[in-house]
Amino acid sequence: MHVLVAGGAGxxxxxxxVQLKRAGHDVTIVDDFDNSKATAVARLxxxxxxxxxxHAFDLCDPDKTEALFASERFDAVIHFAGHKAVGESVSEPxxxxxxxxxSTFSLVRAxxxxxxxxxxxxxxxxxxxxxxPQPCQEEFTPLQSGGGPYGWTxxxxxxxxxxxxxxxxxLKVALLRYFNPVGAHPSGTIGEDPQGIPNNxxxxxxxxxxxxxxxxxxxxxxxxxxxxTCERDYIHVEDLAAGHLAALEHIDAMTEPVRAFNLGxxxxxxxxxxxxxxxxxxxxxxxxxxxxxxxxxLPITYxxxxxALAELGWRTTKSVEDMCADTWRWxxxxxxxxxx
Ligand code: UD1
Numbered sequence: 001m002h003v004l005v006a007g008g009a010g011x012x013x014x015x016x017x018v019q020l021k022r023a024g025h026d027v028t029i030v031d032d033f034d035n036s037k038a039t040a041v042a043r044l045x046x047x048x049x050x051x052x053x054x055h056a057f058d059l060c061d062p063d064k065t066e067a068l069f070a071s072e073r074f075d076a077v078i079h080f081a082g083h084k085a086v087g088e089s090v091s092e093p094x095x096x097x098x099x100x101x102x103s104t105f106s107l108v109r110a111x112x113x114x115x116x117x118x119x120x121x122x123x124x125x126x127x128x129x130x131x132x133p134q135p136c137q138e139e140f141t142p143l144q145s146g147g148g149p150y151g152w153t154x155x156x157x158x159x160x161x162x163x164x165x166x167x168x169x170x171l172k173v174a175l176l177r178y179f180n181p182v183g184a185h186p187s188g189t190i191g192e193d194p195q196g197i198p199n200n201x202x203x204x205x206x207x208x209x210x211x212x213x214x215x216x217x218x219x220x221x222x223x224x225x226x227x228x229t230c231e232r233d234y235i236h237v238e239d240l241a242a243g244h245l246a247a248l249e250h251i252d253a254m255t256e257p258v259r260a261f262n263l264g265x266x267x268x269x270x271x272x273x274x275x276x277x278x279x280x281x282x283x284x285x286x287x288x289x290x291x292x293x294x295x296x297x298l299p300i301t302y303x304x305x306x307x308a309l310a311e312l313g314w315r316t317t318k319s320v321e322d323m324c325a326d327t328w329r330w331x332x333x334x335x336x337x338x339x340x
Pocket of ligand 1: 217
């Protein structure tokens with residue numbers, strides 16, 4: 001297939017590009033480099049051993065998006081493009097609603113106009129909010145925002161895509177609900193490169209380990225969990241990327257126009273558990289202190305990944321140790337992330 005990867009220079013998009021190429025697909029990347037670097041694409045070309053067609057523009061521009069679809073024939077689209085910082089979305093909601101919805105509108109309009117009928121969308125476990133029984137199952141309704149306006153853009157995108165898929169003959173949409181993506185390509189050449197102070201646990205741990213930050217603050221140790229810290233379902237980005245390939249390969253066989261799939265391991269790990277696993281896998285100490293709880297954090301959330309196994313033939317294969325070792329290979333080789 002010729003796959004358009006929207007947001008292909010970003011963290012999850014870039015790892016998926018490598019696997020698409022390895023599986024023999026043609027890939028075209030569109031990315032506005034708002035939260036990614038051109039160096040990532042250069043590294044992808046080294047990893048995949050060939051030129052990667054790249055279009056640098058913002059998908060919110062419907063004319064540019066239409067022009068791209070008019071100039072090339074795509075068999076499928078994987079849509080990773082979007083803003084993803086929960087805290088920023090609370091202070092700048094319009095930025096999030098506009099970007100994360102307009103990009104989908106442009107893409108879906110162009111797909112309809114040009115008869116492209118396979119779409120894989122980056123959703124998030126945040127759609128389960130705080131009311132879903134654990135482990136989270138795809139049937140759970142109503143969906144909620146577990147993460148401010150950012151989370152609502154995932155809920156809204158899911159609803160919009162479901163409505164469009166049901167109204168468009170042949171269009172098939174796979175909604176992939178990610179749990180907590182971490183890790184990096186085992187080569188250490190591509191990985192997660194957050195701008196500014198990381199919001200998420202694993203990049204914070206690895207920046208402390210590499211000496212960019214003094215210590216980690218553990219957000220609360222008085223939760224009703226085994227060690228008192230929050231538990232999450234961490235998933236290696238390589239497994240996550242493989243989930244996109246599995247979705248693409250099975251999308252034509254979907255009996256419904258739209259289907260949601262959890263991408264998680266089904267096994268939760270605590271914050272202290274991740275720190276210990278990182279120290280054990282790398283031999284590098286991670287100084288930390290216990291701080292207050294962070295607003296909005298759930299004590300525990302994890303996936304029931306059985307639908308993805310039954311219908312996509314996909315399951316995670318990498319351990320928490322792999323996640324830590326691969327994160328460290330990337331972070332220690334690129335202490336400041338990608339060079340400008
Ligand atoms: C967060 C978002 C979620 C989003 C996801 C994207 C919130 C409430 N949730 O998920 O909507 O889809 O990122 O990747 O923001 N922790 C610390 N110290 C730190 C950082 C994190 O103790 O410096 C803890 C958190 O309290 C949490 C765990 O580590 O228990 C994981 O946090 P994080 O990586 O931010 O992921 P989520 O909160 O699960």
